[in-house]
Amino acid sequence: MEDPGPAGRQTRKNVVAVVGGGLVGALNACFFAKRGFHVEVFETREDIRTAKTVRGRSINLALSLRGRQALKHVGLEDKIVSKGIPMNARMIHSLSGKQSPIPYGRKGQYILSVDRANLNKELLTEAETYPNTKLNFDHKLQDWSSETGLMTFVRSDGSRSQVQADLIVGCDGAFSAVRKQFLRRSRFNYSQTYIPHGYKELTMPPRDGEFAMKPNFLHIWPRNTFMMIALPNMDKTFTCTLFMPFEDFEKITTGDEVIEFFRKHFPDAIPLIGADALRTDYFRLPAQAMVSVKCSPYHIQDRCVLMGDAAHAVVPFYGQGMNAGFEDCIVFDDIMNQFNEDFSSVLPEYSRVRVPDDHAIADLAMYNYVEMRAHVNSKWFLFRKRVDNLLHFLMPKTIIPLYTMVTFTRTRYHEAVQRWHWQQKVINLGLLLGAVGAAAGGSYLLVKNPPNINRILVHAEHIRSKLVSLKTS
């Protein structure tokens, strides 16, 4: 017989254990609590709301539509948006210091720079407002049984506890302990790729109490094989992230070498960050690695499911890792409605629906890894972006730029990719036909109205004599 859930309603599974109280785990706790499950969150770190030092993976993050929609489900969208800074465009910094904006989408479309720690704190506080949710900090999952669902946790004082749950939701990040059990099973596909680049974060302080650069932009210094980006914070600082191959990071070993490197590649950033700060901040932490993880399926029977980075860690170049993780929560929630919370149907359906989308965003993030640091320097790329935007303006339903689909809509990621390939073919063919047409038209006009060859020769002679006189003067 089924037991009534904590909210007095019938549930097939009563205790949902969310492993990981990071961004996706804390949000997921709210989704399950809203449904009336008894939710236990287990987080290895101490409570970041009271901890003295908080070490996250990046200081700020770009929040876009998918993430916002998920926050809306739990009533947090407005609160988080009010503490974010809109970024309407990329601002490209050339070597000479020239700044050129490339809008993200149509007028009024923007992504938001939000503080990671604050977002995590708000989500934990929201989860705690549900009486059927308990947050257990300083609980590190050591092992669990996929047969019984029994989990073993260790605490920092070395003590252990065992907890039984009906459903385990693995939201414990890219190096998931929950996922380890999946690896022991047959027909589980898994791959992980470390990219050759690492990243370092640096702070650009305010100038005379104001932002040192225009705040409503994601600033990019693309330098082909490496790049720096900067996102604004509410305290008027910018967090700059330098992405570079590890071997290049390792070549820089002294403060003077940092300044020399910046003078060569990011000269306009030196006075903004400050030479003294650069010399020291650069060495505060070693460069961090970035990994892309793909796996499938995301579930084991009706007992366990992976979400967020535990299921799909992606490199950060599309600004979609967290957004995709937040969208996981909505997709799972929708499937729960569809299958009346029957986990034996919900979990396989979730894997079936979500795997192709998460794999697509992992691939797109890898693609953007090159686009952001190299393609944005190419004239053809900038021309194509303008063509895409113009066509989108003229035919908003037919041609939608890839970035717009990914960032400003909830088009399924894999469908966005398919549509993008189709659009690329059509637009490139259109441009080719246009070019051929223009060449044919030009030739026809030349044949019909041949130019006066004598006048051209006179002009050429005039130019030649000018050049000669310039050379000899």
Ligand SMILES: Cc1cc2nc3c(=O)[nH]c(=O)nc-3n(C[C@H](O)[C@H](O)[C@H](O)COP(=O)(O)OP(=O)(O)OC[C@H]3O[C@@H](n4cnc5c(N)ncnc54)[C@H](O)[C@@H]3O)c2cc1C
């Ligand atoms: C430099 C950088 C920039 C990024 N920028 C963006 C961006 O602009 N936009 C965007 O959408 N995404 C961005 N991302 C990606 C984003 O950070 C991740 O996708 C997001 O943090 C995933 O959330 P998560 O909760 O799944 O995992 P995590 O944030 O990693 O949280 C996992 C939690 O599980 C806990 N945990 C781990 N192991 C255990 C265990 N054994 N037992 C219990 N708890 C455990 C951890 O302490 C942690 O709190 C960026 C990533 C990086 C590295």
